Amino acid sequence: MNMTIAWITARGLLGRRRSWLLLPMPLILIGITAIGLGFDAPAVDLADGVLIGLGVAVILPLVSLIVGTGVLGSEIDDGTVVHILTKPIPRSRIILAKLAVAATVSAVTTAVPMFVAAAMVGGVKLGLGFALACAAGAVVYSALFLALSVLTRRPVLLGLLYVVIWEGLLSNVVMGTRTVSVQHYVIEFASELSGSTLFTATVSLGVAAAMAVVLTVAGTWLATQRLRSFSVAGETS
Amino acid sequence: MEPRKPRTKGSPVSDLDLRGVSRWYGNVVAVNDVTMTLGPGVTGLLGPNGAGKTTLLHMMAGFLAPSRGQVLIDGDATWRNPAIYRKLGLVNEREAVYGFLSGQEFVRASAKLHGLPDADAATRRAIDLVEMTDAQDRRMDTYSKGMRQRMRVAAALVHDPAVLLLDEPFNGMDPRQRMHMMDLLHRLGAQGRTVLFSSHILEEVEQVSGTVQVIVAGRLAASGDFRTIRRLMTHRPHVFAIRSSDDRRLAVALMASDAVAGVTLDKDGLTVHAGDYGTFTRALPRIALDEGVRVRQLIPSDESLESVFSYLVSA
Structure with missing residues (x-):
């Protein structure tokens, strides 16, 4: 990893207007949990509807999508990526720096409010379980969305299709698709780490852990390979 | 080099x-x-x-x-x-x-x-x-x-x-x-x-x-x-479109000038091929004055860079 690239990436990411979209999401999660508790909603319903239905299924992938596609995709769009690419740095180190920033920002932005919301629902252990699971999920999502931003010109659209169609629709209907659903890995991690009976996981720990590693490594490797052959379109192209 | x-x-x-x-x-x-x-x-x-x-x-x-x-x-x-x-x-x-x-x-x-x-x-x-x-x-x-x-x-x-x-x-x-x-x-x-x-x-x-x-x-x-x-680039032929008070008279006079390689006369005026840009643009006012012809329009018609470069390709 290259610290200078990480520093530029973090400053660019946090200074961008699109990043402001991240701010309300944690507050919404905590706010809705508080409202639910205020109305004496059962913990089982809050765990399933708010922590998983909103936190894991919506906020975690959306935050990761905004951040993951922004750390490198925006530099490719505006051409500033050339400043980094004209340096004698292995492309793998560039991708690792971008991934580290994306994963850290996404993990912090989602894990902290998830900890607060889950702790409100079922205590500190549930809070820690969801926070750590979301942090792990942020790493996998970041690797996938970072790869998309280098591989395609429509990373946000494709990322949304994955989150909404694949994870939101198909993985709840077609059992086999859960094997390639980060959302279901996160639910399994949260279940194992918290030991909670408020919700049930749908994939085994072995599958979730192995697939999380496979997707992270594959995304990172693909992004690196693509960056090695990065072409700049000219006026005559 | x-x-x-x-x-x-x-x-x-x-x-x-x-x-x-x-x-x-x-x-x-x-x-x-x-x-x-x-x-x-x-x-x-x-x-x-x-x-x-x-x-x-x-x-x-x-x-x-x-x-x-x-x-x-x-x-x-x-x-x-x-x-x-x-x-x-x-x-x-x-x-x-x-x-x-x-x-x-x-x-x-x-x-x-x-x-x-x-x-x-x-x-x-x-x-x-x-x-x-x-x-x-x-x-x-x-x-x-x-x-x-x-x-x-x-x-x-x-x-x-x-x-x-x-x-x-x-x-x-x-x-x-x-x-x-x-x-x-x-x-x-x-x-x-x-x-x-x-x-x-x-x-x-x-x-x-x-x-x-x-x-x-x-x-x-x-x-x-x-x-x-x-x-x-400087010595390549230049083409000018000219309109005047008497195109035919000006065409005859231009043909006698060394600065001009060829003249075409049609209803829109004259198209003049000049061997050298500077020589022609200096000679034209003198010729027009001598002939009592008023030049109303003088447009270099091949001054685009593309034409200069095209000439280079064929040179």
């Missing part, structure tokens, strides 16, 4: 070689079988818009794979080879910079990314070279286009590269900034660096470089000393 500059103490020397380089996009050929060797000194890459200059520069800079042929710096391919950036600096046409960084932070980041042992000293030296010391602490999104360009040059020079490539470096600069950039390129060339800059403006190339590579429609149309090429 300009004679090879002697190596200045401490300055690196590198050659940039293009061997039968072509690049096509589907059926469109952007660069067609270009072979050239660039050595120390300043070389202008001249050609009309869309001629393939940027495509060629991108291949030289390792940002585009040649469809055929090789681009080499000191024998090493530039494509998929990040190590060449130790020898190469690039200032591309897109003026994108990290607007949230100050100029100093931007150049210093470049120095650190190059792994320079004393990044601060290299940063100071590069910013001083482009005379941006006073503005170095301002955010780059507050800079004028010319200031951004100079900071980009500083970032490209911070590691003291032997080869510097600049794509249309004078675009958007005011005359003072332009003079400064020209002076800087002169100095870099005199230090023994291989400097290549692209331009579609003849006068820019004339003022900066003695050696020129002319690209037209993706092909290397002319190569060598600028004065020779300029002479070819």
